[in-house]
Amino acid sequence: MINKVCPSVAQAVADIPDGATVMLGGFGASGSPIELIHALIDHGAKNLTVINNNTGNGEVGLAALIGNGQVRKMICSFPRSSQSKVFPEYYKAGKIELDLVPQGTLAERIRAAGAGIPAFYTPTTVGTVLAEGKEQREFDGRTFVLERWLKAEYALVKCDTADPLGNLTYNKTARNFSPLMCMAATTTIVQVGRLVDRGGIDPEHVVTPGIFVNRVIHVPEPVHEDTLIAEGRCYP
Amino acid sequence: MINKVCPSVAQAVADIPDGATVMLGGFGASGSPIELIHALIDHGAKNLTVINNNTGNGEVGLAALIGNGQVRKMICSFPRSSQSKVFPEYYKAGKIELDLVPQGTLAERIRAAGAGIPAFYTPTTVGTVLAEGKEQREFDGRTFVLERWLKAEYALVKCDTADPLGNLTYNKTARNFSPLMCMAATTTIVQVGRLVDRGGIDPEHVVTPGIFVNRVIHVPEPVHEDTLIAEGRCYP
């Protein structure tokens, strides 16, 4: 019987090497795989390229990963927020690179990687500084920009319900980039609040089919980034 | 209150003009919107370009639409089947055009139309006659073919459950191309077996959000193409 359940977040991230490209699910605090990110901090892999919509908040999760000096480069759409202090500090000190990608292009590039589409054209950024240096082309009288797929070695994702085959569902807007990242990474590692038996998820309701998932870790009562920040916590 | 429910299949298809491009959901018999197709036969629009994975079976549904002389051109991946007699007859007599598109490329082109992606690269067909005349390009050392989005004026689709906003769910493998076609057509017309009130579909389980749907018609006990064929029926 296939069983992708992995006993701990520590074991799940143990093979992530220095220099890896890692996608982190979540949009701001919603859907952020805090326990997996903290395990990655404990693990200590360095020179990471991290793909996430944002750059973390407070001093937990992604912000803590950056604050621990493990991230060489961020690929994201919105590296600013009222509670984001670590990234701006690193960025202004020249200690971290930033590759800014519009949110829809970021999502589509990740989806393209999962779907075997090496490149596609999009109207987004045409006529702006973010299109500079990019190949442009007209279709049906309108100009579009060529964008490449965006792959990663690892994706760390949080879901709501999973079965041992790696079929996943999400909670509300915590879904966001996670299903796309599951498709786009060589190794997809998922933390799940509710682990059910096979057949415990209606096949009609599966959002991420198990084929896109490699490791499932049961984290029954995950902390929420917003809660940690409200409590003024920092990690480690 | 927004209410997309339309009283009859006849009214729903009444504005489809001659020469329209019409997507029909379904993969073989599964998911074929038989009542809507039969209404289109009654309506009589001619010179249609029809997009479907196949070309119909027996003498009902899509096969009957072709047999009624309404279809100028088929865009499909698999125009053969053991029970397909009408299309082969028309094709061999030179009475219908065929644009053959590999199944995955067909799906992706339809999805691209819905997603505002005018063109994308795919490895499918490289080195085959179906790539002849198409632009090719290397990415990361591998050759890919450029494919364009595929739009339609109308999509006729069958779903399992719908609400008055046009949120949809499907039944098993009857889902197939339908969610993509809902995205890709200017006007999407959906027949539904089970029409529920707003809130009757869990927001987590919606497959096609209502933004992609224009008209919903309640067809409480839809006939199934396979049943009609087993009974030797023909339409009209």
Place this chain on the structure above:
Amino acid sequence: MTTGWTREQIAARTAQDIPNGSYVNLGIGIPELVAKFVPEGREFIYHTENGLLGMGPPPSENERDLDLMNAGKKYVTAVPGAAYFHHADSFSMIRGGHLDVCVLGTMQVAANGDIANWSTGEPGAIPAVGGAMDLVQGVKQIFVVTQHITKTGEPKLVERCTYPLTGVGVVSRVYTDLAVIDITPEGFRLIELAPGVSFDDVKNKTGAQVLPPDIPPTDGA
């Protein structure tokens, strides 16, 4: 004497131009207020790019779900008939032209419909674009709501944007504290004046020519 519209009144005036049944994306700031002024007999369905169609008003403290937020990272609710989806589907709605109206704030909007609302372009500033460039390219109608001038008195409606652009020629109409102004092939054209505002007030505070309305406006005095 110039009086003009309050923030709420700008939002209310904007809402008047949104047809019943529209799918609408609201930006942060004044745009968010539009949802409070839906004209009677109309219903709008709100999209938030982080994966929800059918966004409802902010929750009370005890109905708050930490996993239910909008693109501005504020807690929201979902109305009956809502749907959740992932980011690629969400931006398919945007890029694919399925949304009817997007209401955005701005730093500058130009007479040719260009908009600049994502970056001051200052060296050292951290650029952050989010979904703005997707929205302006994809949504059928882009409405801009803004104060007519900056806090330091500079016009925000200009001949050409000086800040880095978000999109080129994408804006349909501009709603300010002073007026409603269309973007036309000939440039800015006045549609309506706020109460107590004269056409001269508007012209004086706009950094480009403003054409008179095709139909003469009623004087706002």
Place this chain on the structure above:
Amino acid sequence: MTTGWTREQIAARTAQDIPNGSYVNLGIGIPELVAKFVPEGREFIYHTENGLLGMGPPPSENERDLDLMNAGKKYVTAVPGAAYFHHADSFSMIRGGHLDVCVLGTMQVAANGDIANWSTGEPGAIPAVGGAMDLVQGVKQIFVVTQHITKTGEPKLVERCTYPLTGVGVVSRVYTDLAVIDITPEGFRLIELAPGVSFDDVKNKTGAQVLPPDIPPTDGA
């Protein structure tokens, strides 16, 4: 004297080479039989391109659902832990390299890994490609199962395909009634002989050079 493997035995031999936990797509014909011969202690998950992962065996008459079919349009079942999805997601699994093994029948397979299994290229014939070209480009390993020769005695394993290609250089391994043969950079290479079949039998019935195994095979006599 040539005896060789039956259709079932070809399928069973193919199944031996599929690792536990593989995601597998089975073509129509002999490939379908592979599902009957999963080696003990292994589990494969079957994908069908019309939108199901976790395809189960055919249903009994009374558990049949007209909306649950496979890509060959035969009624099937879904196993516990299955998932339904639309065609773009289904072909993302294929094109994106997420499936481990695809087992396909063929008309011809060439020593360079080319496969021709969708069209005879005859004028007047109705071409039909389905998902074959996506599968051969996208799935990690393409296994071909076929009779070694046609009903009229022509070799199906050839130097270069004469029928229109489905894909170029995509096949990993070929399973026939006579042998298991790898596609290598040097061309066909024998891996294993069926019972009662000699290497000369195989060579005589193959339309291209067949190299001896790296490790000498046990004689199939």
